[in-house]
Amino acid sequence: MQCRRYRPACSTRYPCEVNLHGDAAETLRALLPLLDHKEDRSWQEEIAVQVQDWWKQMEERALAPANPVNPQRVVWEMSPQLPDNAIVTSDSGSCANWFARDYRVKQGQRATLSGGLACMGAAVPYAIAAKFAHPERPVVALVGDGAMQMNNMAELITIQKYWQQWTDSRLIVCVFNNQDLNQVTWEQRVMEGNPRFKATQQLPDVKYAEFAESLGLVGIYVDNPEQLASAWQRALSADRPGYCWRSN
Numbered sequence: 584m585q586c587r588r589y590r591p592a593c594s595t596r597y598p599c600e601v602n603l604h605g606d607a608a609e610t611l612r613a614l615l616p617l618l619d620h621k622e623d624r625s626w627q628e629e630i631a632v633q634v635q636d637w638w639k640q641m642e643e644r645a646l647a648p649a650n651p652v653n654p655q656r657v658v659w660e661m662s663p664q665l666p667d668n669a670i671v672t673s674d675s676g677s678c679a680n681w682f683a684r685d686y687r688v689k690q691g692q693r694a695t696l697s698g699g700l701a702c703m704g705a706a707v708p709y710a711i712a713a714k715f716a717h718p719e720r721p722v723v724a725l726v727g728d729g730a731m732q733m734n735n736m737a738e739l740i741t742i743q744k745y746w747q748q749w750t751d752s753r754l755i756v757c758v759f760n761n762q763d764l765n766q767v768t769w770e771q772r773v774m775e776g777n778p779r780f781k782a783t784q785q786l787p788d789v790k791y792a793e794f795a796e797s798l799g800l801v802g803i804y805v806d807n808p809e810q811l812a813s814a815w816q817r818a819l820s821a822d823r824p825g826y827c828w829r830s831n
């Protein structure tokens with residue numbers, strides 16, 4: 584660990600008085616004995632209550648009725664069913680919001696989002712990389728239909744090529760099919776008065792589950808929220824990569 588008095592790059596967003604450079608765990612361990620224990624726990628307790636309220640709010644939002652399926656519920660139903668060693672990846676798009684809010688990461692799991700909520704098309708390549716790095720762990724990729732059509736569909740062919748090499752064959756690609764570039768639609772709604780440019784915003788409806796089946800993978804189609812839990816169960820107990828598809 585090194586201590587430097589001044590390094591402008593480290594103070595880009597918030598002014599730092601002392602910049603420490605080092606392995607995060609090692610550095611924190613070295614700092615811990617220097618902290619004074621505070622007797623007043625009121626701030627910590629307040630945050631604990633707020634966190635509880637947040638999860639209650641997330642549950643209400645996820646279970647809010649929608650036709651055909653509320654996308655928040657897709658991730659909400661996934662979360663408790665994931666094994667402790669699961670790895671979850673998310674694409675850019677509205678699924679990044681549900682990944683960030685509705686997935687409650689457990690100790691031992693790993694979660695990866697394309698940096699800065701930026702690059703579309705990352706989720707399935709990330710998931711494949713995760714399978715090569717950890718072939719014994721189940722992996723889930725959350726992907727919008729726009730990102731799916733951009734490049735992730737082609738990566739199913741890569742999965743088909745390699746899945747039999749993986750000791751745990753589970754790689755679930757969960758597609759949020761809303762026939763829309765929804766994240767952009769929301770941005771335009773909030774910032775620009777909701778202009779729509781159909782030529783680029785309206786997406787073809789693709790039979791993702793059937794495409795997966797045509798490759799010899801499992802295809803699961805869901806358009807009823809009550810079937811989400813059992814769809815995750817099926818995908819997580821399948822003997823090969825699975826493919827969860829939802830409408831709207």
Ligand SMILES: Cc1ncc(C[n+]2csc(CCOP(=O)(O)OP(=O)(O)O)c2C)c(N)n1
Pocket residue numbers: 675676677678700701702703704726727728729730731759761763764765766767
């Ligand atoms: C390569 C790339 N192009 C464009 C964008 C801008 N962008 C961010 S989210 C998004 C729409 C994503 O649509 P989709 O994958 O269908 O997910 P949805 O938001 O509909 O759930 C776009 C175009 C980006 N982040 N990366």
Ligand SMILES: [Mg+2]
Pocket residue numbers: 727728729759760761762763764765
């Ligand atoms: Mg979409």
